[in-house]
């Protein structure tokens with residue numbers, strides 16, 4: 111399988127941990143919940159070794175911890191332990207009965223499909239369109255700029271007007287190039303062919319420039335590399351960012367805290383994959399569904415309303431909600447963790463016309479998965 115090329119070199123293996131939390135037996139009533147801890151240190155999280163050391167330390171704590179004790183210990187971890195916070199936070203809140211349930215796999219129109227770079231995108235999109243995708247991502251800052259701009263115009267003109275096209279520069283443009291790009295995008299928008307947004311055109315260090323650009327042009331900007339997790343989300347919002355945030359849910363921190371912040375400040379969020387397994391994916395999909403649902407039902411500032419979250423469904427998301435950045439399954443070798451009944455892989459290349467399936471609680475499937483892992 112081809113390794114994913116990143117700015118940090120080829121990425122061959124995705125490593126992480128599946129954690130199981132188990133309550134002690136009370137009247138034979140034992141509950142288990144699962145979470146995923148899959149750090150990406152070059153994105154600003156803890157390392158896998160740090161996460162393992164943290165869990166090892168936890169196991170040396172008194173034999174029985176209450177969920178409140180455990181929450182407090184996780185909360186006291188260093189701020190960059192955002193993958194650990196996600197995994198344990200997800201499991202703790204499931205046991206507390208307040209993790210948002212997610213019962214349907216999103217349909218292709220709710221998932222952004224990544225197009226190949228360059229002019230190959232022109233041949234690639236019709237098949238993805240036929241599969242149901244309506245939002246596409248195209249990487250820029252990969253080749254000669256003038257050539258990319260003309261390819262971009264050709265691509266946008268070839269797509270149906272109702273298609274959404276988002277661009278991702280991965281921080282690779284100069285400020286002059288961003289301005290040129292945004293002028294082109296704005297011109298397309300004035301012809302009824304808007305670009306959904308331009309993602310991270312400048313590196314995170316140029317936040318002030320990004321902020322100014324976001325206030326100058328019609329085409330929206332999104333922050334991705336600038337926001338690893340909740341701490342950066344809070345910081346960028348405090349510094350005035352009112353554009354889009356790409357939230358990598360599985361490394362963003364405690365899921366309920368992330369959701370609470372997004373809801374209270376009505377952030378414009380795109381949830382995105384960081385190559386998690388079905389366990390983490392389920393958690394992030396549940397967060398996305400809860401946020402989409404709260405946008406529609408207009409949650410007030412009292413935070414999460416569990417009775418409404420119980421009805422969360424991505425397919426009820428309002429027209430303003432954004433497609434998920436989860437079209438990455440084709441990068442992953444099947445690892446047995448994709449067999450989750452709620453999580454059939456959304457391989458862009460092989461995706462069938464989707465019909466949302468399965469409403470069973472994921473608990474049994476994760477139980478089976480755990481046994482499978484435990485038995486090697």
Ligand code: MG
Pocket residue numbers: 278280309310334335356
């Ligand atoms: Mg990006």
